[in-house]
Amino acid sequence: MRLFPSPRPSLAPRHQRDHRSPLSQRSSPSRSPRRRRRLLAAASAAAVLGALLVGGTSARAAGPSPSPAAAGAADVDVTVNANEGLGTIPGTAYGLNSAVWDAQMNVPQVQDLLKAADIGMLRYPGGSYGDIYHWQTNSAPGGYVAPGTDFDAFMGTVRTIGAQPILIANYGSGTPQEAADWVRYANITKGYGAKYWEVGNELYGNGHYGSGWEHDDHPDTSPAAYAASVLQYVSAMKAVDPSVKVGAVLTMPGNWPDGVMAGAETADWNHTVIPLIAGRADFVIVHWYPTSQDTAHMLATPNQLSGELAQLHDELAAAGAGDTPVALTEVNGGTGVDTQPNALFGADAYLTALQNGVFTVDWWDTHNGAQQISTSPDGATDYGDWGILSSAGCVGSVCEPPLNTPFPAYHAIRMLSQLGRPGDVLAGSGSSSATVAVHAVHRANGDLSVLLINKDPAAARTVTLHYAGFTPDTSAPMTVATYRDQADAITTATPAYSADQTLPPYSLTTLTLHPKAATGSALSAPGAPKVTAAGDTTATVSWTPSTGGPATRYEVYRQAGTTSELLTDTTGTSATVHNLTPGSTSTWNVLARDANGRLSAPSDPVTVRTGTPGNSTCQVAYRTTAGWGNGFNASVTVTNTGPNPITGWTLAFTFPSAGETVSGFWNSTIVQHDQQVVATPVDWNTTLAAGGGNSASIGFTGANDGAAPPPTAFTLNGTVCTTT
Structure with a gap:
């Protein structure tokens, strides 16, 4: 039994899932699955959407x-x-995990089912097995490897179904040289063209934060040591094939161990790893298993993803790596896993992640085996099998459907290609x-x-x-x-x-x-816009022109729910927008208008971030000092840099996420209304001297459901401060 530690056990329920065990299937009936639990943030209720559109x-x-x-x-x-x-649906969008302990992973019936579901990416060799699996010998010491699951057999399935592989290079018990040799065999010797490679699986679970389900032989298990080793893997693997893309493991914001620090560390996993791998790793990897109190709760959790992924992109942007691609290589709802609710969750989660810039979503997993029997609220039997296809296992006298019978989650994935293709x-x-x-x-x-x-x-x-x-x-x-x-x-x-x-x-x-005839434009979408300059109230974006005919002008829109807000237009291929809100983040599209007044398809989205004034008369330093996945401590230092002293002050800020709340505070009085937070002084810090002569240091304890990004703008008595 593998458990996540909980600094505050009462804050959230724990959840259990099979992760790296062989199937309880006929090929290995004597092997009992090992399980692990996750402590994750609780889901927030879905917000009501649906404002009618401008020009709709x-x-x-x-x-x-x-x-x-x-x-x-x-x-x-x-x-x-x-x-x-x-964004455009990539060929890798609809993904799935495969595991070397799955004797059925490469049989023709499974290949046919995966091809019918338009699976575009297959992950191998299977979750935490990635950190014990040695590809040369097709072995996983301490685990089980089924016959017919070696790398070449796996690649046979990949090619048969027309997918791409994403491969886990062994970090826990492997070396950069072993990974480089795998790249050489895959792409030089065999010509497979395997493009995507992960360095290890969930290395934050190597015991460094008190829970150790992930195998890691390194004497230093810290995030800094992992990041340094990632650079060695990147160098060794790209020396063999410079075209490969090598990814590093991060934690999903708002989920354990986000915000957690060990020993004397002053930064958590992400804030340690990202600056070290920025510009060197080609992509980053996160996993997502939301903890749910019940089925209805689970069905609301995809609403967390937008905020959590936005926070991840902000963390990457802060290190100068905002364009780094993100892969969600494991996801499952975890409640009623073989029933319709998990199918509804799956379709919602896949598409929400893709809409927020993820280039692959890989469901956990193909086969997993029956674990425990329960009944879903709709009366369906749940076998506790996290696979999309039946393993034909039994729990007591209750048996799964025949081998390889699709569970509802399979049909949900298959429904995705009814909606959209690459x-x-x-x-x-x-x-x-x-x-x-x-x-x-x-x-x-x-x-x-x-x-x-x-x-x-x-x-x-x-x-x-x-x-x-x-x-x-x-x-x-x-x-x-x-x-x-x-x-x-x-x-x-x-x-x-x-x-x-x-x-x-x-x-x-x-x-x-189908569209009504003569209502569309022959113009192509403008090229993906880039932010070329950004201040505290202005931003400039540029793009490549549309093709297919002359464009009379280009229009820049900001997304606001389902409403497109026109910001500016131009006849050129760049535009500067003024009067933006300091410390804000928004998503823009560019569209071209033709001579008939019709708009082209929208460009890819671009995220635009504004800063805070560099010469304000006040300065605020915000820092997260501790975290435990669904809660955190923060310190705020307020300084008056203006020419006059301030006696009696009000500090105001807005939480970026609706799931963030203040649950306790010190050195000030804090009041929250919705996402707006106001802090006022206590007796001993009511006066702020001019010119930075003193500062007020206040703090609070926060709770979070899902994302917990830091506030980006503060006002002191109504003045927007410089934020550090």
């Missing part, structure tokens, strides 16, 4: 969008903004209901696909759809794909167009609509 049209007809009352029986409004681009563009979308999630894709052929997820286990929901940047052909039939609760297959139909759709309970429904 109703799905019913041109003109104002109908209100929910005008929609008849519809009780949910869904909005899709095709002018809001969230090269299609993820579009902005929102729902007015917390129990109906929506994701949208503008396809390369001009069609628009919308995935609707009904998280209600008992009630059907009726939605009305509205669009901006897309006009549907109401005379053409739609394609509707549906995966219902406890179904064994996805059904498809081609009904007549309708703006109103009824979603069965606990279901995934994808609508694909």
Whole structure:
């Protein structure tokens, strides 16, 4: 049994999952699985989305969008903004884990199932086994390796299904030379062209923070030692094949051990590793297993991902590595794993991660084996099997379905390609209901696909759809794909167009609509914009021009929910935007307008960050001093750098995440309303001398559900301060 430590055990429930054990399957019946638990932040409730779009049209007809009352029986409004681009789906997007203890991983039946699900990336040799597995001998001392699971057999499956591999180079018991030899064999000797390589698995679980499920033979298990070794792996592997991409392991913000420090360390794992590998590692790796109190709680957790990934990108940007790609190489909901709720979670999590810049999402995993029997709220049997395909194992007298029978999570992954394929563009979308999630894709052929997820286990929901940047052909039939609760297959139909759709309970429904003729532009999307300058209130972005015809102008939009806010326009290929909020982060798109007044598809998104004034009359230093995954301590030092003393002061700031709250404070009085926080002095620090003659040092204890990014802007008596 492997346990995560909890500095404050009462703060969050613990969760259990099989991770690196051989399957409880017929090939190894005597092997009992080893388990491990995770302490992660609790989920926050989903926020209600769905403001109608600027310049939008109703799905019913041109003109104002109908209100929910005008929609008849519809009780949910869904909005899709095709002018809001969230990035292009990469070929590696829909991924899956494979493991050397899985005797079924390379059989033809499994290959056929993975190919049918359009799996684009396969991870090998399997979670924590990556740190005990030796590829030359196909062995994992202390673990089990099934016959027919060696590297060449695995690559046979990769090639058969048309995927790419992502390989875990052994850090725990391996060497940079062993990894370099693997690169040589894979890409020079065999010509496999294996591009993506991870250095180890979850090395933050090597015992350095008190919990040691991950094998690590290094005498120094600190994050600094890991980062230094990553650079050795990068050098050795690229010396063999400079084209390989080598990734480093990070922790997911807001999840254990984010914020945790060991011994005399002054920075946690991410804040130690990132500066050392910035510009040297080609990508970074995170895993995500949200702890859930119940099924409904789990279904809300994908809403955490946007904030957590945004915080990760901010941490990378602070080290000058903001463009570093991110891979989410393990994810699973962990509650009702063989039932419909985990399928709904999976589809939602895949797409939320991709919309927030992740280039691959790899589900855990292909086969895992029955662990314990329970009953889902919808009455379905859960075998505790974290795989997407049955291992035909039994727990007592209760047995799984026949070998390789797909579980609901498999069908959820297969539904993803009903929504979008590599090269299609993820579009902005929102729902007015917390129990109906929506994701949208503008396809390369001009069609628009919308995935609707009904998280209600008992009630059907009726939605009305509205669009901006897309006009549907109401005379053409739609394609509707549906995966219902406890179904064994996805059904498809081609009904007549309708703006109103009824979603069965606990279901995934994808609508694909054709565009009305002559409503699109022949212009291509502008090239991906780059931030070329940014201050505290201004930012400049530039891009490469559209092709396909002359563009009369380019328009720069800021994403605001599902509304696109026009910031500026220009006839050139760069623009400066003024009057921005200091210390803010926002996402922009650039679109080209043609001579007919039609907009092109949106560019890839660009994240724009503003700083704080460098010459303010006040200065604030903010620092996280301790963390335990779902809580933290922070210190704030306030200095008056102006020419006049201040007696009586008010310090105000905004938490970037809705899941952050102040639970205790010292050296000040702190009041919080929503995300706004105000601190006022106590008797002994009410006066701040002029010119930095003294400072007020205050602090607080915070709790966090999900992301816990630091505040980026502070005001002292209304003046925006310089933040350090």
